[in-house]
Amino acid sequence: MTNTKDSQKALKITAEDETTYELEKVKKFKYLGVVITDKNEMEExxxxxxxxxxxxxxxxxxxxxxKNVTRQTKKQVYKTVIRPTVLYACETSTLTKKWExxxxxxERKILRKIYGGIKEQEQ
Structure with missing residues (x-):
């Protein structure tokens, strides 16, 4: 058995063949492209x-x-390239009102790029 100080830094696992593996405790790591923290916070x-x-x-x-590309094509590229990048693995997190x-x-920033600015009419 390890002492308390060592158990906070590492986890020791002994396999059936008596091989011992030591796993280091980290604050965060990336798994399958997703950042996982020790407190399970999703902000990062x-x-x-x-x-x-x-x-x-x-x-x-x-x-x-x-101007040579239609808005429909631009929206399709947005939906197939940018949106999936942003929403990757979002089903694994709880979405707060702030992050929503x-x-x-x-999304509005991207749609403004696609549709362009609003032109004011002169009176």
Whole structure:
């Protein structure tokens, strides 16, 4: 048996063949592309998802602002490239009102790029 100080840092597992494995305790790690923290907080993961969506948006900026591409095509690219990047593994987290608003803000930002700005009519 390990003492209390060691058990907080590592977990020792002994296999059937008497081989001992020591697992280090970490505050966070990435598993299948998802950031998992020791307190099961999703803020960091959601921030990373929004950041990756913004990176994709930047990469597609010329395409999304092009006058030669139809809005329908731009929306289809948004739905198949950017949205899945942002929403990857979201079913594993609890969405708070704050993070729901952050995701909606990001979506509106993208849709403004697709549809362009609002032109005011002169009176």
């Amino acid at each position: 993961e959601i921030e990373e998802r929004i950041m990756k969506g913004s990176i994709n948006l930047g990469r597609l900026n010329k395409f999304l602002t092009s 608003q952050r995701l909606e803000i990001g």
